[in-house]
Amino acid sequence: MTLALVVLLPFLGAIVAPLFAQAGRTAIAIASSIPAVVALAMLYPLWGPLAEGTVLVETMPWLPTIGLSLSFRLDGLSLLFSLLILIIGLLIILYSRYYLKKHENVGKFYSLLLAFMGSMLGIVLSSNLILMLIFWEVTSLVSFLLISFWNYKQDARRGARMALAVTGGGGLALLAGVLLLGEIVGSYELDDVLAAGELIKNHALYPVTLVLILLGAFTKSAQFPFHFWLPHAMQAPTPVSAYLHSATMVKAGIFLMARLYPALAGTELWFYLVSFTGMVTLLVGAYTALFKHDLKGLLAHSTVSHLGLITLLFGMGTKLAAVAAVFHVINHATFKASLFMAAGIIDHETGTRDMRQINGLWRFMPHTATLAMVAAASMAGVPLLNGFLSKEMFFAESLELNLPGFWAYLPPIVATLAGVFSVAYSARFIHDVFFNGKPVNLPIYPPHEPPRYMKIPVEILAFACVMVGMFPAIAVGPLLDSAALATLGGALPDYHLQIIHGFNLPLMMSFAAFFGGLLMYTQRQKLYDFHDRFRDIDEKAVFEAAVSWLSERARALTDRIENGSLQRYAALLFGAAVVVALAPMLDLGLSIGDLGVSSVDLPTAIAAAILIICALGTAAMHRERLYALILLSVVGLMVALTFARFSAPDLAMTQLSVEVVTIVLLMLALYYLPSWTPLEASRFRRWRDGIIALLAGGGMFLVTLAMLTRPFESISDYFLENSVTGGGGTNVVNVILVDFRGFDTLGEITVLAIAALGIFAMLREAKLTPPSTDGQGHPWTKDVHPTMLAQISRPLLPLALMVSLFIFLRGHNLPGGGFIAGLITSVALILQYIASGMRWSHQRMPFSLRTPIGLGLLVATVTGLASLSAGYPFLTSTFTHIHWPIVGDFELASALAFDVGVYLTVVGATLTILASLGRLSMKSAAMPEDA
Numbered sequence: 004m005t006l007a008l009v010v011l012l013p014f015l016g017a018i019v020a021p022l023f024a025q026a027g028r029t030a031i032a033i034a035s036s037i038p039a040v041v042a043l044a045m046l047y048p049l050w051g052p053l054a055e056g057t058v059l060v061e062t063m064p065w066l067p068t069i070g071l072s073l074s075f076r077l078d079g080l081s082l083l084f085s086l087l088i089l090i091i092g093l094l095i096i097l098y099s100r101y102y103l104k105k106h107e108n109v110g111k112f113y114s115l116l117l118a119f120m121g122s123m124l125g126i127v128l129s130s131n132l133i134l135m136l137i138f139w140e141v142t143s144l145v146s147f148l149l150i151s152f153w154n155y156k157q158d159a160r161r162g163a164r165m166a167l168a169v170t171g172g173g174g175l176a177l178l179a180g181v182l183l184l185g186e187i188v189g190s191y192e193l194d195d196v197l198a199a200g201e202l203i204k205n206h207a208l209y210p211v212t213l214v215l216i217l218l219g220a221f222t223k224s225a226q227f228p229f230h231f232w233l234p235h236a237m238q239a240p241t242p243v244s245a246y247l248h249s250a251t252m253v254k255a256g257i258f259l260m261a262r263l264y265p266a267l268a269g270t271e272l273w274f275y276l277v278s279f280t281g282m283v284t285l286l287v288g289a290y291t292a293l294f295k296h297d298l299k300g301l302l303a304h305s306t307v308s309h310l311g312l313i314t315l316l317f318g319m320g321t322k323l324a325a326v327a328a329v330f331h332v333i334n335h336a337t338f339k340a341s342l343f344m345a346a347g348i349i350d351h352e353t354g355t356r357d358m359r360q361i362n363g364l365w366r367f368m369p370h371t372a373t374l375a376m377v378a379a380a381s382m383a384g385v386p387l388l389n390g391f392l393s394k395e396m397f398f399a400e401s402l403e404l405n406l407p408g409f410w411a412y413l414p415p416i417v418a419t420l421a422g423v424f425s426v427a428y429s430a431r432f433i434h435d436v437f438f439n440g441k442p443v444n445l446p447i448y449p450p451h452e453p454p455r456y457m458k459i460p461v462e463i464l465a466f467a468c469v470m471v472g473m474f475p476a477i478a479v480g481p482l483l484d485s486a487a488l489a490t491l492g493g494a495l496p497d498y499h500l501q502i503i504h505g506f507n508l509p510l511m512m513s514f515a516a517f518f519g520g521l522l523m524y525t526q527r528q529k530l531y532d533f534h535d536r537f538r539d540i541d542e543k544a545v546f547e548a549a550v551s552w553l554s555e556r557a558r559a560l561t562d563r564i565e566n567g568s569l570q571r572y573a574a575l576l577f578g579a580a581v582v583v584a585l586a587p588m589l590d591l592g593l594s595i596g597d598l599g600v601s602s603v604d605l606p607t608a609i610a611a612a613i614l615i616i617c618a619l620g621t622a623a624m625h626r627e628r629l630y631a632l633i634l635l636s637v638v639g640l641m642v643a644l645t646f647a648r649f650s651a652p653d654l655a656m657t658q659l660s661v662e663v664v665t666i667v668l669l670m671l672a673l674y675y676l677p678s679w680t681p682l683e684a685s686r687f688r689r690w691r692d693g694i695i696a697l698l699a700g701g702g703m704f705l706v707t708l709a710m711l712t713r714p715f716e717s718i719s720d721y722f723l724e725n726s727v728t729g730g731g732g733t734n735v736v737n738v739i740l741v742d743f744r745g746f747d748t749l750g751e752i753t754v755l756a757i758a759a760l761g762i763f764a765m766l767r768e769a770k771l772t773p774p775s776t777d778g779q780g781h782p783w784t785k786d787v788h789p790t791m792l793a794q795i796s797r798p799l800l801p802l803a804l805m806v807s808l809f810i811f812l813r814g815h816n817l818p819g820g821g822f823i824a825g826l827i828t829s830v831a832l833i834l835q836y837i838a839s840g841m842r843w844s845h846q847r848m849p850f851s852l853r854t855p856i857g858l859g860l861l862v863a864t865v866t867g868l869a870s871l872s873a874g875y876p877f878l879t880s881t882f883t884h885i886h887w888p889i890v891g892d893f894e895l896a897s898a899l900a901f902d903v904g905v906y907l908t909v910v911g912a913t914l915t916i917l918a919s920l921g922r923l924s925m926k927s928a929a930m931p932e933d934a
Contacts, residue, residue, distance in 0.1 A: 007075055007421065009085070010125045010817065011121070012039075012116060014117070016038035016121075017114045017118040017121065019034065024113075027101060028109055031109055032099065035096050035113040036096045038120075038122065039089045040129075043089050049082075053077065053078060053079055056485075057078075057593060058076065061076075062074035062130070066263065069190070070133060070191040071133045071134060072131050073134065073136070074130040074192065075130055076193055077128060080258075082485065083481075087250055087336050088123045089120070089124075090813075090928075091251070094340070094464065095242045095340075097456065098245070098461075098701070099112065099240075100457075101454045102242055103242075114151060114238075115244070116243075122141035125137070128553050131191050132184065132192075132193065139174055143166075146167075146252055147163045147164075148163075149239055150162055150166055150239040150247075152239060158235075160594060161238075162232075162237070162238040164231075164550075169220050169229055169231075173223055173229070174223075176216075176218035180212050180215030180219060182363040183212040183215065186208070186213050187203055193262070195322075197492055200269075200492075210272055216259070216267065217260075221314075223259070225284075226308050231546070234300055235688070237297075241347025241350065242833075244347075245347065248337040250340045254336070255311060256310075257313050257328075260314070261317065267326075273318065274320050276318070277303075277318030278315055279318070281313070281317070282311070282414075285309075285312050285417065287314055288304045289425055289428070291307075291505045292307075292428040293427050293530070294530075295529075296359055296430075297356050297357055298349065298356040298357070301358070301428055302346060302432075302745075305382065308425070312421065313335070315397075316400065322496040324749060326396070326487040326491075326496065327393055327396035329490055330392070330483055331396075334389040334392070334468075337468055338388075338390055339382065339463045340377065341378040342432075344460055344785060348371050348453045351457075352453055353450045358431070358432075360442060362436070365438060367442075367450045368451065368452050373450060374462060379433050380433075382425065382515070384425060384516065386503070386513075387472045389469075389472045389475070390472075394501075395510070396417050398419070401415045401418040401572055402414075416534070422516025422519075422520070424523070426520020426521060426523075427520040430524040440912055450489045461781055473502065574691060577695050581702065585702075588706070598811035613641055614642070614645070617731065619774065620636075625681060626681075627679055629673065636662065639665070642658055643658040643659040657823050657826065660829075672920065678785065705929065719735075722743060727744075730882075730896075730898070731896045736818075741901045745877075749878065752843035752904070752908040752912075755909065755912045756859075759911070759913075762868065762915070762916050766919040785879065788843075789838075792838045793838045793839045796834045796839070797835070797838075800831055803827060804831060807824045807825075807828040810827060811824035815896055819902070820905075821901075821906035825906040825908070827919075828906070828910050829910050829913040832910075836921060849862040853915055856912055859908030860904065860908055864904075866898075866900045880896055882897065882900035
């Protein structure tokens with residue numbers, strides 16, 4: 004699983020790298036770079052087959068019933084993005100070593116950076132669309148933490164929240180689109196989806212699916228009208244901006260369009276949606292960039308513009324346009340990442356990013372200035388640099404669109420106009436920052452060159468701009484061919500990577516854009532005056548206002564619903580359930596089925612009558628709490644007898660044990676409550692609740708009656724047939740719990756553990772004064788722990804523990820198991836608490852009650868990992884028969900270890916809950932805090 008390991012390595016680095024934080028910034032930077040270096044070394048041998056068009060797929064089943072598998076796919080497109088993620092990530096790691104200050108949490112920063120690298124690799128290498136979605140959401144969460152890394156800044160927190168809200172909302176749309184795509188194709192595997200292009204495009208759900216998927220891509224890649232979050236994410240540290248918001252994360256939406264291009268592109272709907280969105284984004288971003296005074300603000304809006312350019316190319320729908328889009332992905336990543344890092348150096352050395360202050364830096368930082376000017380010239384599309392080549396291809400493709408009438412002139416006009424703005428804001432970057440007089444009130448003066456190694460990442464990327472610009476066929480040709488081939492899903496168009504393709508119309512458009520941009524910059528003051536006539540839209544203020552409005556409406560609705568009345572909550576819940584279920588139930592025509600109703604014998608009828616009477620009595624006498632509790636315990640006992648009557652001894656034993664524990668728990672609670680509840684509900688509420696209860700109960704009765712009187716297929720036959728051969732036990736219930744559905748059981752004991760720890764934490768500092776009398780005013784007996792009860796309970800403890808051990812050991816073949824045994828042990832220990840007191844019990848218990856919880860979860864989890872390490876699904880059990888002298892032959896199953904974990908967790912959780920309630924008494928408050 005080479006590809007899986009490539010994805011996993013950065014996540015492992017995210018865990019390990021912070022351990023080197025105390026050793027210094029150099030040590031943690033080196034440790035953080037190791038995962039990327041190893042991943043690159045693992046990908047290098049795979050380049051040969053990929054260059055020939057081979058696709059490498061690695062698959063491991065995970066949740067096949069929902070179509071989710073751990074499958075990874077490497078082709079030219081995913082290799083291209085993997086190289087961008089890993090190589091630029093390495094450069095960012097080196098750059099961050101010198102950018103971050105000594106007092107900052109470098110361990111957290113590098114950990115988040117590596118986690119983001121792993122999630123991006125997961126997106127581009129996933130062969131399963133659901134798996135890709137998981138990594139997609141991880142990038143949103145990690146980018147939120149990275150943008151808000153300087154969380155003491157309000158703008159950083161707000162920018163992070165805005166980015167998460169927009170990209171998270173797009174992620175939900177993408178989830179819906181992927182589910183529809185899987186419904187159309189019948190599979191979530193990428194190979195199946197790409198092969199079903201015609202089926203998808205001819206399906207009735209194609210328009211909805213396409214819109215939802217594009218919403219996910221547009222929000223992630225900051226396309227209009229969702230572009231506003233990207234400039235406000237610039238409050239992040241510059242390494243984050245360079246890595247996430249120029250080279251990687253904002254390219255995730257671009258990658259998605261490229262990846263699904265063979266399956267979704269080629270229709271009029273694709274053309275109009277994608278090309279129009281890209282065209283508007285291209286112009287809006289280019290225009291806005293020219294008027295930004297903040298250095299990173301200019302680069303952010305130019306990034307939006309270039310992302311729109313790539314989107315427009317994909318929207319054109321021609322093969323050569325798709326090739327140009329992939330080419331510009333490479334070029335934009337190199338020149339924009341280097342520009343962001345150069346901006347970070349300038350900010351680092353001058354203390355500001357305001358271009359009205361940072362003038363004339365050429366005299367102070369000539370080396371940095373040269374590198375930044377090379378990258379900015381590439382962004383402007385100057386010849387002999389890589390940006391010029393892909394922009395030439397863009398101009399050429401804008402001329403090839405066969406649109407009717409005037410519309411045929413629109414794409415080349417828009418392309419040229421965007422080129423003019425691109426040259427203008429690039430010229431402003433170069434002139435205002437490095438020339439244009441002297442610095443004005445710099446916070447740090449005089450500025451100077453940064454440390455030598457801080458410039459190396461910028462040098463490498465600037466060198467790449469020159470090499471690709473001058474020798475494109477050698478520097479990037481094979482990689483571009485492979486990536487474009489994977490994008491198109493078919494043969495490549497005829498094209499040639501050359502510096503100049505002769506004197507033609509695209510070259511004239513380039514000259515027009517270049518000189519037009521310079522002319523526009525010379526007249527910039529008139530443009531500024533024109534721009535100042537219009538009121539700027541503060542996207543952050545609009546977003547915050549929208550969030551505030553939604554919060555207020557939600558709060559108002561919540562206040563109307565949540566008035567603190569548990570009765571109202573229950574009425575709303577059950578009332579809504581009745582309303583939602585009523586219409587389909589009426590359509591089903593619920594009635595007694597062909598099997599008829601089974602006859603009822605006299606003992607069963609008597610037990611059912613007792614059950615019904617006690618249930619009604621509990622509701623009728625709920626104001627007299629003690630009597631209601633006694634009747635409720637009878638209901639629980641009748642339920643246990645019902646399980647025993649219908650051949651479910653495991654459930655009967657569990658119900659009986661749970662009933663004892665529950666009654667003790669409720670008795671502890673009643674000790675602090677009045678014995679009688681005053682009448683609080685009005686007659687209207689009682690009638691309302693009665694009607695809802697009748698409707699809900701009657702509905703469940705009809706559904707149950709209709710189901711049980713009709714023939715149906717049950718999965719119980721599978722478990723009965725495979726219990727012995729597959730799980731090694733004749734007790735089907737226990738085999739299901741520890742083997743077939745062991746993962747569910749692990750989740751249940753985890754929830755139980757969390758509930759116990761939550762109750763412990765909630766009641767740890769709480770103290771209640773117990774009442775001095777009962778409900779009738781009689782004082783409580785002074786003999787809190789009767790001697791007779793204490794003397795009888797103590798010899799019962801070893802007997803109960805022996806019974807518990809017997810129930811535990813036989814559970815795999817006879818009624819019993821870890822859960823029931825744990826409850827029996829808990830009941831035996833609870834009896835000691837009641838009889839002898841908490842202080843006496845804890846003095847004889849050499850460990851904290853929370854210890855068994857952690858130990859039980861650890862044992863259960865390790866049991867599952869053992870099967871996983873052996874190549875079997877998680878929590879798969881094995882069994883064998885062994886011979887012991889005297890004892891003889893007996894079966895030994897690995898599920899026994901898992902049952903030990905269940906047993907320990909149940910004992911620890913149950914006792915922690917009861918002890919926490921018992922500790923509320925002031926008489927017991929002085930007991931050890933760790934009890």
